[in-house]
Amino acid sequence: MIYLDNAATTPLRREALEAMLPLLTETYGNPSSAHAAGRRARAALDEAHETVARCLGGQPREVVFTSGGTEAINLAIKGAAWAGKASGNQIITTAVEHHAALHTIKHLESFGFEPVILPVDRYGRLDPDQLGAAITDRTILVSLMVANNEVGTIQPIAELVSAVRRHRGILVHLDAVQAAPYVALDVKALDVDLVSLGAHKFEGPKGMGALWMRHGTTILPQQQGGSQERYRRAGTENVAGAVGLARAFELCTTERGETARRLRRQRDRIREAVTAVAGVEITGHPRERLPGHLSLIARDTEGESVSLALDLEGICTSTGSACTTGSTEPSHVLSAMGYPEEEARGALRISLGRQTTDEEVERARAIIPDTIARMRAAAAVVTADPLGQGVGS
Ligand SMILES: Cc1ncc(COP(=O)(O)O)c(C=O)c1O
Secondary structure, eight states, X not given: OEEOBTTTOOOOOHHHHHHXXXXXXXXXXXXXXXXXXXXXXXXXXXXXXXXXXXXXXXXXXXXXXXXXHHHHHHHHHHHHHHHTTTTOOEEEEETTSOHHHHHHXXXXXXXXXXXXXXXXXXXXXXXXXXXXXXXXXTEEEEEEESBOTTXXXXXXXXXXXXXXXXXXXXXXXXXXXTTTTTSOOOHHHHTOSEEEEEGGGTTSOTTOEEXXXXXXXXXXXXXXXXXXXXXXXXXXXXXXXXXXXXXXXXXXXXXXXXXXXXXXXXXXXXXXXXXXXXXEEXXXXXXXXXXXXXXXXXXXXXXXXXXXXXXXXXXXXXXXXGGGTTOOSOOHHHHHTTOOHHXXXXXXXXXXXXXXXXXXXXXXXXXXXXXXXXXXXXXXXXXXXXXXXXXXX
16 A cells, blocks of 8 residues: 555654553553652653644743644634634634634634635635735734645745734734644744644644643633643643654654655655646645645546545545545635636645655556546546447447
8 A cells, every 4th residue: 555645644653652652551640640650641741741842942831732633723713712802803814724723713703703714826825915904903813724734835924924913912823733744833933822733744643732822822721621731721631642742743843854855856756747647737836835745636537536546556645635535515725726616626635754655656656647547538438428328329
């Protein structure tokens, strides 16, 4: 099997697993317990906070561990919205956000908040001037994804944040779930307030995430219970998960440059081969995109059928977001980028990971273009002769 769906999830890396194992077997105490077992677990959890903070250029107390990227995003958006309600009700975002953000913001509408969903260009990028123009004195939060999961486009974050910073009192949240393995996230340089991470995108454990929140930022906790995570996220901590996230994040941060260079080279090898097939168009930004991410539209094909055919050839790809697989709705991302439904149906996402080998890339180069061309030819026959009676009969 050649796994080329790393935007959906990545394998747990060995070093993260090895760091987690003692926390599941020997150091199993509850970090809130005062005894030795609890203190050992607390020390491991503290260290995980320190590691994540160091990778982001923040402070350990600014890190809140969560059950994944989705929970971190929910906590950031709902927490900031409810805490800021007295100052305003407007929340600005883009039309290409992950549903974890988009659905959360739309959900808040029923509680009196006003979502402003900004359009993007053909590549999925938001114009900083358009963001600046959308801000009003009711704006309390701007939530932006750093990199898009479906098309890999990286937003011009520095320019977008500076458009917000011309105004006072607005929180900025970044959904860095997809970007974290490949884009440097220095929270001070970025000048943002909240950053969401999901461990399984950088070879950490699934069901584990983190929210970084600038010291002094007020959010309303979204679950009530104990005083864990400095009252911001109640519930006994997943110490092994936090340690695994921290180890994987630390390693991906140190290896980022080298990994990105290799993935870019490998991705471009596949890109060169697939764009040689007639009717294939790369979606997303040609340069400002995640290094291992290749998204395309193969005209006159069904992405689902191509992905299925590739699966039969032993190659795992997807049509877009794993969270919407099986949905008959066209991708909201491609729609927002201006692709009509019939074109968006031909979407295919090929996403490489740190573990992808050159040999796999060469095999993918041989198989993927051929499969696309074959599915396209098959679709043309069906279109010309839907009842299978033989063309011309
Ligand atoms: C950009 C983005 N945001 C949020 C999420 C949700 O993260 P999780 O799967 O950790 O809940 C994903 C996952 O695909 C993502 O790609």
